């Protein structure tokens with residue numbers, strides 16, 4: 050009798066030994082069998098996202114079929130279904146079983162060293178996956194596994210300090226680990242701009258083109274700086290076309306989507322969307338703790354769970370700052386000659402709390418919290434619907450934005466889908482008055498302030 054759960058356990062342990070941890074987490078961990086029909090041989094498997102489905106169908110289904118045969122002489126015909134909604138999908142995975150070796154930039158062949166400044170810490174092994182980044186990590190792995198074919202270009206976007214550069218460079222490390230002679234070019238977009246300008250000044254355009262148009266992997270960080278630079282965009286367009294047509298991989302990062310980059314030419318916007326665009330969103334508490342734990346381990350620090358939890362709860366939007374908080378605690382412990390514990394962490398980070406408070410909230414954060422509270426969406430808050438269930442939350446969100454941020458009325462209007470500042474003013478007046486007469490609104494505003502910690 051074929052036992053589906055047992056077979057899946059067997060298959061998973063096989064895959065665990067064959068794939069790196071990152072790849073395993075990305076492809077297998079959340080994939081589950083649903084049913085097997087012994088007459089039709091159909092095995093239904095739930096995968097996390099459409100991209101995962103595509104990847105399984107293209108790259109992993111055959112392994113599953115082989116393993117079923119190896120396990121029970123069983124022929125199966127896998128069918129993949131997407132379970133739940135996965136958000137902006139994209140996925141992952143190196144087919145090479147070995148973990149990705151680290152390669153310090155000093156190990157690069159001479160011809161690349163002048164362009165290549167890969168940070169040796171930015172590998173897949175050191176990258177912690179969590180809710181906010183697993184699709185991006187998956188996509189990066191898929192690209193590292195199949196450069197130039199799977200998702201080209203790969204466009205990683207998201208807020209400051211969330212790991213975009215780290216992931217992008219991890220692709221570079223993996224390519225160099227597998228093909229040490231590959232030509233990997235990693236640049237900040239400003240470097241491209243400067244190189245281009247210099248090449249015109251020095252009449253070295255041929256060298257410029259040679260550098261950018263003949264690489265195997267081009268990694269361009271913070272591409273939003275191409276905004277409004279027509280000549281650069283024109284040049285980059287040709288670079289892109291050449292690499293793309295030669296099936297060379299292009300990876301870009303940005304703080305926003307291509308169509309949100311001011312005055313980015315239509316043809317670049319369209320090309321940037323040919324491959325895959327994947328967002329990294331801020332890490333949840335669990336991921337932040339995991340990042341700190343990994344970092345502490347790497348630094349040989351022993352920190353108990355409560356203290357890690359405390360530090361992770363102090364910085365919630367930027368991993369660079371999260372790492373900074375750990376460094377601060379570490380420094381404090383050295384100066385005070387004490388072990389790291391929660392009291393010491395509190396002392397060390399006391400001023401961080403102040404800074405964070407003074408820095409104030411973002412309107413977007415307020416919108417998110419208000420939308421959640423009233424079980425609506427930020428899109429509705431920014432929209433035009435005039436029904437009461439939306440109008441009240443929208444007005445409360447405007448009121449709190451006015452009260453708790455430094456944003457001007459026009460700026461708030463803008464953040465609410467481009468509304469006029471008089472609309473914001475009206476909302477603020479209305480909620481101020483309601484606070485005196487309407488107990489429901491009063492308690493909602495009270496709760497929301499508490500949630501926003503203000």
Ligand SMILES: Nc1ncnc2c1ncn2[C@@H]1O[C@H](COP(=O)(O)OP(=O)(O)OP(=O)(O)O)[C@@H](O)[C@H]1O
Pocket residue numbers: 171175176177178182207208209210211212213214215216271304340368369372
């Ligand atoms: N998931 C993660 N696991 C481990 N470290 C991470 C992770 N995400 C980010 N980091 C670390 O956080 C720091 C900031 O990451 P990175 O520079 O890649 O962010 P970024 O999104 O490119 O930021 P920016 O928008 O400023 O360019 C780096 O030290 C990086 O190693």
